[in-house]
Amino acid sequence: MARFFLGLISGTSVDAIDAALLDFDGERPRLQAARSTPYPPALREAVLGLSQGDSMVDLDAFGALDTAIGEAFAAAALALLADAGIAADDVVAIGSHGQTLRHRPRPPQCFTLQVGCPHVIAERTGCTVVADFRRRDVAAGGEGAPLMPAFHAAVLGAADETRAVLNLGGIGNLSLLAPGRPVRGFDTGPANGLLDAWCQRHTGAAYDREGAWAAGGRVLPALLAACLAEPWLALPPPRSSGRDQFHLGWLAARLDGTEPARDVQATLLEFSARSIAQALRAQQPDTRRLIACGGGVHNRALMDRLAALLPELRVESSAAHGLDPDVVEAAGFAWLARQTLAGRAGNCPEVTGAAGPRVLGAIIPGRGPATAQSLRDGGLAT
Numbered sequence: 463m464a465r466f467f468l469g470l471i472s473g474t475s476v477d478a479i480d481a482a483l484l485d486f487d488g489e490r491p492r493l494q495a496a497r498s499t500p501y502p503p504a505l506r507e508a509v510l511g512l513s514q515g516d517s518m519v520d521l522d523a524f525g526a527l528d529t530a531i532g533e534a535f536a537a538a539a540l541a542l543l544a545d546a547g548i549a550a551d552d553v554v555a556i557g558s559h560g561q562t563l564r565h566r567p568r569p570p571q572c573f574t575l576q577v578g579c580p581h582v583i584a585e586r587t588g589c590t591v592v593a594d595f596r597r598r599d600v601a602a603g604g605e606g607a608p609l610m611p612a613f614h615a616a617v618l619g620a621a622d623e624t625r626a627v628l629n630l631g632g633i634g635n636l637s638l639l640a641p642g643r644p645v646r647g648f649d650t651g652p653a654n655g656l657l658d659a660w661c662q663r664h665t666g667a668a669y670d671r672e673g674a675w676a677a678g679g680r681v682l683p684a685l686l687a688a689c690l691a692e693p694w695l696a697l698p699p700p701r702s703s704g705r706d707q708f709h710l711g712w713l714a715a716r717l718d719g720t721e722p723a724r725d726v727q728a729t730l731l732e733f734s735a736r737s738i739a740q741a742l743r744a745q746q747p748d749t750r751r752l753i754a755c756g757g758g759v760h761n762r763a764l765m766d767r768l769a770a771l772l773p774e775l776r777v778e779s780s781a782a783h784g785l786d787p788d789v790v791e792a793a794g795f796a797w798l799a800r801q802t803l804a805g806r807a808g809n810c811p812e813v814t815g816a817a818g819p820r821v822l823g824a825i826i827p828g829r830g831p832a833t834a835q836s837l838r839d840g841g842l843a844t
Contacts, residue, residue: 464554466494468542468589469796470535471559474632474705475654475757476501476509477668479538482792483546490617491797495546496789499538505530513563513705531561532582539587555590557799558583565704567605574606580826590828592799598823599809604816607702611637611647611813613794618753618783625751626742627780629791630654630758633703634738638746646745647813648699651692651737652708654758656730659710664723673763679728688716689733699745700815731764739771755780755790798822
């Protein structure tokens with residue numbers, strides 16, 4: 463009987479499509495396989511161009527982009543299944559986050575937009591697809607993000623320790639896990655997004671490997687103060703953000719044009735680290751362990767700076783808990799797909815601010831023999 467769930471996501475860094483295959487044959491999900499598939503360069507540039515600031519696109523180009531990303535996500539899923547030696551018929555469902563182009567959940571806009579046509583993914587893979595997870599939460603008055611805290615609590619929580627899980631993607635977000643208290647979480651601001659964009663503009667590299675370029679610069683106090691003065695950082699949770707808010711245009715408004723590029727990189731790293739540390743101290747001062755995941759875990763300078771700013775905590779990678787930091791979010795969307803098929807809420811109202819728990823996402827039936835069974839039993843086959 464089918465028991466695997468597959469998760470797909472490309473985050474605000476737009477560096478790759480992450481895929482994770484979870485085995486639910488037991489009390490807790492087990493990571494069966496994972497893969498990161500680089501975006502085709504032209505497609506990545508198109509996404510980056512549209513996800514920053516107020517970029518516009520005509521409807522024909524938008525429709526073509528939605529389909530192209532769906533094709534890329536389907537290819538990433540099929541590549542993972544081939545690597546794992548798992549047949550598509552053994553997959554109950556794919557949970558696809560898609561690619562965020564806009565995230566503006568506060569009035570007057572109140573919307574979030576992810577692309578990557580789930581119908582294309584269902585057709586190419588034959589699997590049932592659950593997608594469009596965020597919009598139901600926004601419709602219920604929530605931020606639509608972050609959606610990982612419930613999953614983090616399920617796989618990384620502890621009954622005897624107050625913990626926080628930090629996702630270091632393009633945007634940083636925290637899940638606060640304290641015994642006897644509701645799960646909470648929120649976005650902290652930029653993690654890798656500004657660092658990657660500035661690095662690519664000035665060095666040609668997609669990211670600053672291990673933070674070495676930033677480590678050779680010096681922090682510019684005036685620029686750091688201007689970044690930390692961003693009004694969004696003073697908002698109380700629930701709060702969420704994206705590349706459409708923290709982008710190079712946002713940074714340019716705080717530069718006078720004379721700053722050495724490497725010093726700007728060092729300042730952006732300090733900005734990411736300080737905004738995270740300040741947010742954690744303000745919202746859960748009794749935290750004892752910070753578990754980091756996402757691509758930023760590989761930025762040694764950023765991780766070292768977090769540890770220095772939070773000396774009272776144990777700061778470590780999710781790898782110490784058996785979860786590859788690069789695929790935690792993809793695994794989370796596999797878990798969310800299972801929640802949806804089971805008719806269980808995927809959001810935490812305390813996190814997003816929604817009016818209540820909501821079953822998230824839309825279900826696109828597959829074309830394989832697993833479809834009828836997965837829809838009949840809510841995906842809970844074991």
